[in-house]
Amino acid sequence: MVALEARDYFTDRGILQDPYAFFEAVRAHGPVYQPPGRDYLIVTGFDETLEVLANAQDFSAVNALQGAAAPLPFDPQGSDISAQLEAHRPDFPGGTMLVGLDDMPHTMLRGLVNRLFTPSRLKANERFISDYSDHLVRQAVARGRTELIRDIATPFVTLVIADLLGVPAEDRQRFMDVIDAAPPPGSLDAADNDYAGEGHPLIVMGSYFAAYVEDRRRHPREDILTELALAKYADGTTPSVAEIVNLATFLFGAGQDTSAKLLGNAMRHIVDQPGLQDQLRADPALIPALIEEVLRIEGSSKQTARVARRDTRIGDRLVPAGTCILLALAAANRDPARWDAPAELQLDRPRIREHVAFGRGKHVCAGAPLARVEVRIILEKFLEHSSAIELDPTRHGPPGARDLHFEPSFIIRGLADLHLILTPSTTALADRGEAGAFPVAGQTPQAQVEPQDEMLSTTHTKxxxxxxxxxxxxxxxxxxxxxxxxxxxxxxxxxxxxxxxxxxxxxxxxxxxxxxxxxxxxxxx
Known part of the structure; x- marks a missing residue:
């Protein structure tokens, strides 16, 4: 039998089900390990992961989407391959996107992003997030059951990021359909990871975003797409349309995927940890701490990748130029050298936000504040409108013997489906039927005529x-x-x-x- 740590992380579907056991087997060989027969390193140590994430000078993010197992598109020569990496950047899947950029191109593009997800903008968007999540949850509770990922998580996060960016309503359902039909990022089937294919979501959505950017430059509006279309870099130069299209498309795709998976992972822990949902209902102020612990213990991203640009080291290990690195974020977040009882979910854990679920350094996730807001608000609605939330045992088996299915991805840790049984709260029973017909992404519903008990006004009339x-x-x-x-x-x-x-x-x-x-x-x- 092949030892667990010797199995292929990038193709083994057994590891997909339980990546944590694999990473612990790797950790037994030290915080930096080269699996037998592989030409990449796996970093499981928390300190070592921070070291690499913080060292953008020696490590390139150009292979972040491609993964550490894929060969470089050239033969590395010498102790510094920085020039070779740049010359071959277009040959890396995602190498020209924000997630894969290095040095000044990354700094300049990231400077645009940092002006978008500001606290004031997120605060202004909270009303829409709250109203829409309230509508979705009330509908689900009224039905008594829901499949969380497809019925709620995906439309919810898609419409939120679409609203924030300014994606036209008539295109949103198209985007949802394209994303739903496509394989996940980092698919275990290598053939699915063609980021240049005509049917890939980033290509399909990119054609739409190109039209949006051109339109916003001619007809500015009050939305983020207009800000991006008219933005200038810090040095006063104007980004090309292609740069803005790549950025907007990536923000939409990444913002949709990460938040949806985080919601599913959080709900799974809420329903399966005895007493947790009652504790959260009694004190909703604990929900932010829950989100941080879920991010640590089961974040949406299991790993990211880097490649050594020059001869360097990680900890006390020498790393030659051209070496690919699998940074096991999921393992770093469960490193016993950093966390007490790392596999346990503890709401009162000291320094609870110091995980690396959103990365660190220059490539820390720009949408992290939005993800936290989205998931916090919709979890508040679920707990407010229900008195009990359970996993459907006919779909997922009984507690202690759950049958869960995860997206077949070496990057993403997310449930493919999560079937819930919802018992309404007393308030939800009293309010049943009052949620109204809030539109879903891409639809233009018929306006409903409702009785008016008061004078028509812009404050009270829909x-x-x-x-x-x-x-x-x-x-x-x-x-x-x-x-x-x-x-x-x-x-x-x-x-x-x-x-x-x-x-x-x-x-x-x-x-x-x-x-x-x-x-x-x-x-x-």
Whole structure:
């Protein structure tokens, strides 16, 4: 029998099911190990992982998506292969994307990203995240069951990142379908990892984003795509359309995948650790700590990769130029030299945020703040609207003998499906039927006519109601020309104009909303 640590991490589906046992077998040989018959190193030590992540001078991220097992597209020559790496960068899958860039090109592009995911922007977007997650969860609780990944996690995170970037409503379902039909990043089937193939999600979405960027440069709007399209680098130069398209496409894809998997992994621990969901319901302020522990114990990314640019070392081990490195983030986060009882989920763990689930250094995940906000809010909704959440034993087996299926990826740690049984809370039972028809990604639902117990207003009346009546629709077009036929408004028909004002304050000004309120009052007079 082949020893566990000698098995092929990149193709072995047994390791896919339990990567932690594999990494522990590797760790037994030290924090840096070369598996027999392989030409790459596996780093499992926490300190050693930080050392590599922080050393962008000696280690390149050009193979981050390709993985450490794939051969370099050239024969390394000499003690410094930096020039060779740059000459062959286009030959690396994802080598020209943000995740694979090095040095100044990475610094300049990352400078644009750092201006996007700001606390103030995320705070403004929280209202939409809260309303949409509340709608999804209420629907699921009313049904009494849901398949979390496909029914909730994927549409939720897709619509959030689409809303934040400014992806038109009519294209969002197309993006979801393309992502759903494609193999995961880092597929165990090497043939699936053709990032240049016509059907790959990044290529399909890139063609759309190219059109968005060109449109925003001609017709600026209040969204991130406009900021990216009009952005300049720190030195005053203008990025090319290709650079902005690559960046926007990567942000959409990465933001969608990481958050969806984190939600699934978090829910799995919530339902299977006795007493945990009741503890969180009693004190929702513990949810951020739960998210950090889930990130540590079962983060969405199992590993990343680097290649030594020059002769260097990791710890006390010499590493020749051209050596590929598998940085086992999942192992570093369970390193007993760094964490007490590393396999246990502990909400009161000291220095709980010091894991490497989002990486560290220059390539730390730009979307980490968004992922934390998204998952925190939707978990709050699940716990608020339910009194009990269980895994469906007919799908996943009984506690202690679960049958779970994971995405076949050497990069991603995420469930392929998670079937939940939901018992409503007392509040949810009382509120059943009041959630309304919040639109899903890509749909433009028929506006519902609902009884009005109070005067029409921009504060209390949903946009869908205003659009359904010819008189109020005409008023909307008077104060906000084109909004009645704007497909982007489809996502907000279940909200009020005052609720969406923070997303487009220059379009929905206080003066215009106040004037519209006066005309709406006159209609009812």
């Amino acid at each position: 946009i869908g109601v205003l659009l359904a009546d010819p008189q109020t629709r005409s008023l909307l077009d008077r104060y906000f020309p084109g909004v009645a036929d704007d497909q982007r408004i489809a996502m907000a028909r279940g909200m009020t104009l005052r609720a969406i004002q923070p997303f487009a304050p220059s379009q929905f000004t206080d003066a215009a909303l106040d004037a519209l309120d006066a005309d709406l009052a006159a209609l009812a007079a």
